[in-house]
Amino acid sequence: MFSGVSSVKLAYDEYIPPNGNKTERPLVILHGFFGSKRNWQSLSKAFMKDLGRPIYTLDLRNHGSSPHVRPMTYTHMAADVLDLCQRLSLTNISLLGHSMGGKVAMSFALNPETPPDLLKDLIVSDIAPVRAKVSADTVLHIEGMEKVEASNITSRKQANEILEEYEKDPSVRAFLLTNLNTDTKASPLKFKVPIDILKEGRPEIESFPYAPGERAWDGHTLFVKGSKSKFINWHNKPVIKQFFPETTVSELDAGHWIHAEM
Template identity: 75%
Template sequence: MLLRSVSNPSCLVSSSLSQRRLLSGIPSVPLAYDKYIPLNGNETERPLVILHGFFGAKRNWQSLSKAFMRDLQRPVYALDLRNHGSSPHARPMTYLHMAADVLDFLHKFSLSNISLLGHSMGGKVAMSLALHPETPVDILTHLIVSDIAPIRAKPSQDTIQHFEGMEQIETGGITNRKDADKILEGYEKDPSVRAFLLTNLDVNSHCSPLRFKVPIDILKEGRPEIESFPWVPGERTFNGRTLFVKGTKSKFINRHNIPVIKEFFPGAIIGELDTGHWVHAERPDEFRKLVLDFMS
């Protein structure tokens, strides 16, 4: 097995018609990635490409990426989407811009017969790419969407509070993670969620005070788009093999969303696991088996 990490420096909302219809005119950014190659040396054929969620990064998928590579004997690529992880910071933060970034990555590395897996925001990026008329019809063989629906959602109060807490950390002269967690506790009571958000602290730059690696201003500005979706039911469909994985304790996919999912993805299979929103982190073995069974 080979592992390589490449880093590059760096309410309802509707997009404009020009944004919604074209990928070719959208400038893309080069995405940082981790690459997991099986012993047979295959780097391009039938890869699994993984897209993380909001405030996430490719590092969150290291263990599962290695396991998928081992079980599938196929290459696995875990990407950092724009404004996350080690990828460049760039405006605007829309699904079509992120889809253009991913499509450019697939073309750059000559990937074919791709299985595309996305969690939460990454799931919406994956769906946006699958549904887009400029995406080659034969490039995707499987689409796996983890705990998100293709809907235009209302603003999340939790996310608004998370931004407020992170801004307080950046402006508060904080020099250690413990104090940062104490500030964030005033905005988020769940320690696991706080720990997840604090993985974005830039602890290796020797900066004092601490700052976040992600651009809070760009992400906050793009939040309405992140909670939206480029299309409404009836505009586009993807007829390829599609799996939605729902956490039974999560509200991101609910009974009202199922008909919408079926309108966009007529052949979609919907699997459930006894988890909250972070399905792959809470039940990694069960999640892996569900995905492997679907792909086989």
């Protein structure tokens, strides 16, 4: 537990290899904004088979099946991850985070109270350790989801039609609609995620808890950039190296959702 920071118990899925190992050298995966552990189901099964290691996918606070709670800071989200690792007695973890989850993973690595022997490898997917505005698309997505909830809709089809005004890409709309709570008979339909908390927390999501030169993590780190994405630009490379001196940066032919496109 980080001093003065309250954590919550995160929902998670586990994928355990045939040898029954649940704790040694696991890969822990953190999703991005509006994502959930469900986004990583297929890849997690493949990772477990290929690596022969346990895989844990987490729902970060205010996402998926995890608790709805303020505040939405990276230090609090990193504390949630530490709590889960300690509750499950995980050791020598590899931590993979995409987008917002990547910033959580970096915050976890850089926090001076993270046990030094807990984190073995860090993988950051298409995000940089910088303070920068979220994309205009994200702002539109929040507006669209607010419109859905205000429209008293009763079907996924209606929600999709409303979101089409805010997002033209059907695959992105499908991603956003994974958050729609269709498992209940309650009407009208609402999202599982607390739109108000996520909207309120947007300035924190745009931020980063450390300034260059303030902290560094010397462990093995891999940054993966989507060549069609602007979330990492090559001007960020010196900043990345300041925080993570042992960094390799790889570029893949993909957009921001690298794990869904490759």
